[in-house]
Amino acid sequence: MTFAQTVAILMFFLAFFGLITSRNIVKSIVCLVIKETSAIVFFLGLRFREGILPPIGESLSQPLEYIADPLPQALMITAIIIGLAVTAVDIIMLIYLTHETGSTDWDEVKAKTKARVASLDYE
Amino acid sequence: MSQTLMVLWILSAVPILFEQKIMKMILYLGAYSLITSIVFLIFGAPDVALAEASISIFSTIFFIICFEKYYDLKDTYIKIKWHKFILPACFTIFLAALFFWFAPTATPSTYSMELYINNFMNEVGGTNAVTAIYLGYRLYDTVFEALMLLITAIAISHLSWHKEKTTLEKHRYIKISKQAADIVNIITPILPIFGIYLITYGHLSPGGGFQGGVVLAAFFVCRYMIRSINDLPVVLLERFEKLIFSSIVLLAVFLVFLGIPEYIAMDAPPIFKSVYLVTMNMLIGLKVALGFVMLFYRFITIERV
Numbered sequence: 001m002t003f004a005q006t007v008a009i010l011m012f013f014l015a016f017f018g019l020i021t022s023r024n025i026v027k028s029i030v031c032l033v034i035k036e037t038s039a040i041v042f043f044l045g046l047r048f049r050e051g052i053l054p055p056i057g058e059s060l061s062q063p064l065e066y067i068a069d070p071l072p073q074a075l076m077i078t079a080i081i082i083g084l085a086v087t088a089v090d091i092i093m094l095i096y097l098t099h100e101t102g103s104t105d106w107d108e109v110k111a112k113t114k115a116r117v118a119s120l121d122y123e
Numbered sequence: 124m125s126q127t128l129m130v131l132w133i134l135s136a137v138p139i140l141f142e143q144k145i146m147k148m149i150l151y152l153g154a155y156s157l158i159t160s161i162v163f164l165i166f167g168a169p170d171v172a173l174a175e176a177s178i179s180i181f182s183t184i185f186f187i188i189c190f191e192k193y194y195d196l197k198d199t200y201i202k203i204k205w206h207k208f209i210l211p212a213c214f215t216i217f218l219a220a221l222f223f224w225f226a227p228t229a230t231p232s233t234y235s236m237e238l239y240i241n242n243f244m245n246e247v248g249g250t251n252a253v254t255a256i257y258l259g260y261r262l263y264d265t266v267f268e269a270l271m272l273l274i275t276a277i278a279i280s281h282l283s284w285h286k287e288k289t290t291l292e293k294h295r296y297i298k299i300s301k302q303a304a305d306i307v308n309i310i311t312p313i314l315p316i317f318g319i320y321l322i323t324y325g326h327l328s329p330g331g332g333f334q335g336g337v338v339l340a341a342f343f344v345c346r347y348m349i350r351s352i353n354d355l356p357v358v359l360l361e362r363f364e365k366l367i368f369s370s371i372v373l374l375a376v377f378l379v380f381l382g383i384p385e386y387i388a389m390d391a392p393p394i395f396k397s398v399y400l401v402t403m404n405m406l407i408g409l410k411v412a413l414g415f416v417m418l419f420y421r422f423i424t425i426e427r428v
Binding site for chain 1: 166182261334
């Protein structure tokens with residue numbers, strides 16, 4: 001593994017730590033965003049070296065070990081767009097949950113949702 | 124240089140995890156995304172850097188809309204209980220150690236990279252290998268990614284409509300300060316030109332449909348920020364986005380999956396290949412721009428709340 005990939009994995013687990021210790025929904029969503037970004041950095045860090053050239057235009061005439069791999073880049077562009085879509089859905093669910101319960105704390109939201117479900121009639 | 128940047132990158136995420144004020148956390152997230160896009164630039168991936176830089180605008184702005192318009196969460200504090208951090212920290216360190224113990228040590232193969240870089244100019248066209256991959260060799264990914272974006276846009280628009288499909292007339296405008304409005308005023312006319320440049324030159328230089336589309340959508344966000352105009356017909360936008368998606372699929376099926384370009388690709392002059400790439404990039408750019416404009420306009424007028 002390259003240095004960049006090691007740092008990306010450390011970042012991934014840092015965000016994982018934030019995710020399992022967070023008591024707030026907003027913080028959980030932010031940690032998910034960081035996790036996604038660090039996975040992207042991990043894949044782009046394949047075969048990384050100092051002063052690597054993009055696979056575009058004139059730099060394609062250089063030898064192959066000086067050019068970045070285009071395949072992970074093409075896949076990661078789509079991953080970034082999907083990441084924003086996931087974040088948007090997360091935020092709209094957060095808006096409803098906060099509208100129903102008036103809080104962004106996981107414990108309070110859980111307790112209030114439980115009370116609300118218990119008070120509903122299923123007949 | 125790159126190692127310093129990577130250390131800076133990991134340090135920029137630490138304040139996010141230990142920040143107690145929500146609004147500050149979102150602003151730190153914006154700074155983190157900026158540093159991430161610089162990291163992508165160092166990695167030799169200017170396309171991904173452009174995508175990340177333009178996307179991070181939107182994720183920050185969605186959070187800020189959520190807090191500014193609907194709930195007054197600016198003063199909400201996240202309670203941090205330090206004594207509850209010990210067990211999760213041990214668990215995380217255990218998982219990380221497990222990962223590094225079993226991490227693959229072999230160097231990655233260069234077979235596919237050689238194949239793509241040596242052949243893409245003849246087989247797909249253009250001089251940007253990344254565009255050639257996502258519009259030629261891996262078109263399925265692009266089509267399904269566009270489908271995912273369409274599904275998200277439809278889901279969000281239908282979650283936010285209550286009964287009648289109209290926009291609210293009495294919604295709170297986001298107030299921005301005079302200085303910020305002046306700066307946005309300077310940036311706004313540049314954005315559509317930059318977006319169209321990114322889309323039309325995407326096959327020759329860094330850029331492409333996704334990045335240009337997001338920049339075009341950012342133009343409408345800036346327009347709303349300065350003048351508080353809320354006049355776009357969202358229903359029409361959604362219908363138009365579906366139409367453009369179906370034309371992308373039709374173009375992909377007829378031109379690529381049926382194998383027609385293989386007859387023209389080898390001997391055709393480069394202009395014919397460029398026509399396909401530019402058309403596809405323009406369709407994708409329009410679709411992404413419509414999708415994000417629709418997401419933004421649905422976010423500022425949620426009727427169920």
